[in-house]
Amino acid sequence: MIHYNKFTLANGLRVIVHEDHTTPMAVINVLYDVGARDENPAQTGFAHLFEHLMFGGSINIPSYDEPLQMAGGENNAYTTSDLTNYYIQLPAENIETGFWLESDRMLSLAFDEKSLDVQRKVVSEEFKEHYINKPYGDVWHKMRELSYTTHPYRWMTIGKELSHIENAKLEDVKAFFFKYYRPINAILSVGGNVTVDQVKALAEKWFGDIPSGEKYYRNLPVEPAQTAAHKLEVKANVPLDALYKCYHMYARTDKRYYAADLISDILGGGSSSRLNQVLVKEKKLFSNIECYHFGSLDAGLLTIEGKLVKGVKMKDAEKAIQQELEKLQQEVISERELQKVKNRVESLLAFEDMSLLNRANNLAFYELLGDAALMNREFENYEVVTAAEIHEEAKLLFDEKNSNTIYYYAAN
Amino acid sequence: MNRTIAPPIKDAVDFDIKLKPYEQFTLDNGIPVYVMKSDEQETLQLELVFPAGSWYESESLEATATNFLMKNGTSKHTSQQINENVDYHGAYLNRNAYHENATYTLHCLTKHTEVLLPVLQEVILDPIFPEEELNLYKQNQKQKLAVNLLKCDFVGNRFIDKYLFGEFHPYGRVSSMMAYDALQPEGLQAFYKKHYTYNNCKIFVAGNLPANMIPLLNQYFGTTKWNGDTHLVKLDLPIQPAEEKKFRIFNDENGVQGAVRVARHFPNRYHPDFPKMLVLNTIFGGYFGSRLMSNIREEKGYTYGIYSQLYNFRQTSALNIQTEAGRDVCEATIDEIYKELLRLQNEPVPKEELDLVRNYMIGSILGDLDGAFQLIQRWKNLILNDLDENYFYNNIKTIKTITAEELQQLAKQYFTPGDFYELVVI
Numbered sequence: 001m002i003h004y005n006k007f008t009l010a011n012g013l014r015v016i017v018h019e020d021h022t023t024p025m026a027v028i029n030v031l032y033d034v035g036a037r038d039e040n041p042a043q044t045g046f047a048h049l050f051e052h053l054m055f056g057g058s059i060n061i062p063s064y065d066e067p068l069q070m071a072g073g074e075n076n077a078y079t080t081s082d083l084t085n086y087y088i089q090l091p092a093e094n095i096e097t098g099f100w101l102e103s104d105r106m107l108s109l110a111f112d113e114k115s116l117d118v119q120r121k122v123v124s125e126e127f128k129e130h131y132i133n134k135p136y137g138d139v140w141h142k143m144r145e146l147s148y149t150t151h152p153y154r155w156m157t158i159g160k161e162l163s164h165i166e167n168a169k170l171e172d173v174k175a176f177f178f179k180y181y182r183p184i185n186a187i188l189s190v191g192g193n194v195t196v197d198q199v200k201a202l203a204e205k206w207f208g209d210i211p212s213g214e215k216y217y218r219n220l221p222v223e224p225a226q227t228a229a230h231k232l233e234v235k236a237n238v239p240l241d242a243l244y245k246c247y248h249m250y251a252r253t254d255k256r257y258y259a260a261d262l263i264s265d266i267l268g269g270g271s272s273s274r275l276n277q278v279l280v281k282e283k284k285l286f287s288n289i290e291c292y293h294f295g296s297l298d299a300g301l302l303t304i305e306g307k308l309v310k311g312v313k314m315k316d317a318e319k320a321i322q323q324e325l326e327k328l329q330q331e332v333i334s335e336r337e338l339q340k341v342k343n344r345v346e347s348l349l350a351f352e353d354m355s356l357l358n359r360a361n362n363l364a365f366y367e368l369l370g371d372a373a374l375m376n377r378e379f380e381n382y383e384v385v386t387a388a389e390i391h392e393e394a395k396l397l398f399d400e401k402n403s404n405t406i407y408y409y410a411a412n
Numbered sequence: 413m414n415r416t417i418a419p420p421i422k423d424a425v426d427f428d429i430k431l432k433p434y435e436q437f438t439l440d441n442g443i444p445v446y447v448m449k450s451d452e453q454e455t456l457q458l459e460l461v462f463p464a465g466s467w468y469e470s471e472s473l474e475a476t477a478t479n480f481l482m483k484n485g486t487s488k489h490t491s492q493q494i495n496e497n498v499d500y501h502g503a504y505l506n507r508n509a510y511h512e513n514a515t516y517t518l519h520c521l522t523k524h525t526e527v528l529l530p531v532l533q534e535v536i537l538d539p540i541f542p543e544e545e546l547n548l549y550k551q552n553q554k555q556k557l558a559v560n561l562l563k564c565d566f567v568g569n570r571f572i573d574k575y576l577f578g579e580f581h582p583y584g585r586v587s588s589m590m591a592y593d594a595l596q597p598e599g600l601q602a603f604y605k606k607h608y609t610y611n612n613c614k615i616f617v618a619g620n621l622p623a624n625m626i627p628l629l630n631q632y633f634g635t636t637k638w639n640g641d642t643h644l645v646k647l648d649l650p651i652q653p654a655e656e657k658k659f660r661i662f663n664d665e666n667g668v669q670g671a672v673r674v675a676r677h678f679p680n681r682y683h684p685d686f687p688k689m690l691v692l693n694t695i696f697g698g699y700f701g702s703r704l705m706s707n708i709r710e711e712k713g714y715t716y717g718i719y720s721q722l723y724n725f726r727q728t729s730a731l732n733i734q735t736e737a738g739r740d741v742c743e744a745t746i747d748e749i750y751k752e753l754l755r756l757q758n759e760p761v762p763k764e765e766l767d768l769v770r771n772y773m774i775g776s777i778l779g780d781l782d783g784a785f786q787l788i789q790r791w792k793n794l795i796l797n798d799l800d801e802n803y804f805y806n807n808i809k810t811i812k813t814i815t816a817e818e819l820q821q822l823a824k825q826y827f828t829p830g831d832f833y834e835l836v837v838i
Binding site: 022023024025059060061065066067069070071072073074089090091093094096097099100103104107117118119120121122123124125126128129132133134135136205237238239240269270271272273277280281284287288307309310336339340343344345346347348350351353354355356 | 415416419420496548664736771
């Protein structure tokens with residue numbers, strides 16, 4: 001049970017406070033309700049590029065990092081398709097430094113041409129490092145385009161192509177900032193050796209006078225239900241054939257999300273999971289295989305990916321996966337197996353909650369989902385899933401018409 | 413309110429960092445148990461450490477393979493039964509082999525400790541190394557290696573260590589298809605018997621422990637002299653550094669980035685220059701605001717990130733600068749690295765920068781000591797290196813008091829570009 005207090009400033013900024021007096025540290029987490037899904041299709045990668053620019057100095061403070069490091073603090077940030085999150089960890093005595101820095105960049109950035117110029121290059125190198133100069137690095141780019149026809153999940157957070165990042169203009173940066181980076185679209189979550197009163201006073205002092213901004217109402221194109229299987233063959237300079245299969249699943253707030261999440265664990269969670277046990281160990285068709293999803297807020301993809309053992313035919317490998325999926329559609333799983341995946345969730349949540357940073361971050365995340373209180377009810381959502389529900393969901397999910405497959409062949 | 417003025421801060425030198433002491437117990441057979449309790453969460457971490465790292469191998473990869481496969485079958489249970497049991501209780505049973513040591517670590521909810529200890533006991537005391545498991549391991553590791561060999565960063569790491577230490581030294585030896593092929597169950601069994609013995613075992617426990625934790629450990633690990641006494645002798649081995657200093661390797665003709673490595677030898681952690689170098693290295697390339705990062709990423713945009721690190725190896729250390737940079741700017745990156753080395757030799761570090769780094773480092777240590785799992789980690793590193801808290805406090809003192817003159821002196825001694833190996837792998 002994670003305890004917290006919640007209040008909202010007059011400008012609409014939602015604030016969550018999680019006191020933990022066992023630590024000398026404090027954490028400040030600022031979540032902005034904007035991600036790659038909110039981008040213009042002609043300017044993809046922008047939300048993430050923007051995250052880099054948030055470190056290029058704000059209206060009153062030329063450098064973000066230096067004063068924070070001087071206060072003994074560290075920070076980082078990440079952008080997903082759904083949201084952008086910034087976090088600081090520093091000695092609790094110096095927490096006001098964090099409020100000063102975060103509030104000034106919410107007030108306004110410096111919008112420096114030089115910073116944009118450099119970060120365009122840095123992000124290009126990030127793009128190359130993760131998605132070009134790496135065996136199989138382009139697969140998610142292809143998979144998203146194969147799986148989504150309409151929804152903005154069809155491009156990756158880093159961007160659809162390098163040129164979108166290279167062509168970013170300072171006026172686009174300004175417009176993006178004043179549309180999304182406003183108190184009304186943000187959640188501030190503070191944790192650690194602090195008190196609610198202290199955080200209230202600091203939040204009022206530093207964030208209270210920032211203009212509220214206009215609430216952003218998201219109205220994204222909805223992905224129509226897929227009616228036929230999508231398949232793609234790729235040949236590339238990789239040493240092993242690989243197989244990727246994705247199935248459309250449910251939005252994060254859909255009740256059926258939990259059954260689908262448990263299904264991914266039955267198939268790919270831990271060494272004893274079905275795909276590992278049957279396809280890697282018993283049939284020796286894959287040298288490794290995984291089943292996962294990204295927990296996307298809108299309907300995401302349940303993914304199975306594996307590298308084939310040299311000499312195994314793609315057709316045989318796919319058939320064996322198919323058989324495992326059919327088994328889930330035909331037979332209700334045992335109570336013990338169901339309990340296993342529930343126990344794994346219970347444990348995962350407990351270990352996640354050990355870190356102060358995770359707790360502050362998750363409180364903000366669940367507040368974005370609708371209410372920070374959801375965090376404390378999360379395990380119940382898993383506990384109530386029945387074997388019969390898993391059976392039903394497996395039938396719907398693993399419908400061949402709902403599948404997207406990439407056959408990734410080694411060129412030589 | 414004037415937003416251009418920073419709020420007052422408490423300086424690092426004013427933080428009084430205390431390393432919370434551990435409790436020590438001894439099992440009936442003499443195994444030491446180091447304990448860091450904390451009842452805030454319902455979680456536990458239990459780690460068994462053995463001197464069973466690559467240092468002790470007579471055949472390449474023996475240590476890693478032994479460590480990996482102990483979990484894959486005992487005389488009573490198959491690997492699947494073991495995995496299912498661990499997974500069923502939502503636990504994680506991880507194993508790792510390093511240069512010096514090898515470990516088995518159990519993470520679980522406190523309430524499952526009692527049922528999981530017999531599993532851990534079996535894996536440690538009774539592995540049988542089934543041939544089928546070994547064959548599968550070889551096949552899958554070889555496939556993984558084939559993929560990794562296409563990555564410039566992976567290849568760069570292998571080569572730079574080879575140049576520094578020589579391919580016959582445990583620090584410079586790398587995996588190969590041939591070495592995987594040569595592994596035999598008998599070799600693993602023998603390595604296991606010699607290194608995973610009661611008299612070589614140390615146990616580290618942290619978190620929320622069941623009240624009877626020590627009796628339980630005694631029951632499963634403390635009653636017998638399992639695997640007998642072995643006395644391992646560990647002598648320093650001669651390193652064989654490469655004679656050439658500059659290397660350029662083409663690994664992928666279509667590569668759009670190159671892995672840049674610039675490295676030199678450095679004394680180990682027992683040398684008085686080591687704690688000082690931790691500070692100089694931080695300034696140079698050890699944190700986001702470092703000289704290298706500010707110049708090469710934030711000023712020039714050549715890379716997504718660049719860091720320098722000090723190896724934590726026991727016999728001897730090294731200073732290694734690493735980055736993946738755009739193919740066309742790899743050489744320019746190396747030039748800038750040398751410029752930054754020389755700048756630290758020629759100009760004293762400005763006071764504000766030194767103050768900032770002191771504060772950053774102390775703040776970061778304070779954050780690292782947060783929680784029982786982190787604390788036992790810190791103690792483990794001291795204990796396994798035959799050090800005590802004085803070493804830790806001495807490092808803190810160095811961070812707080814080292815002067816710009818001392819740092820410049822250190823740079824003059826160790827930051828001469830000609831002493832460094834340089835490598836680009838495209």
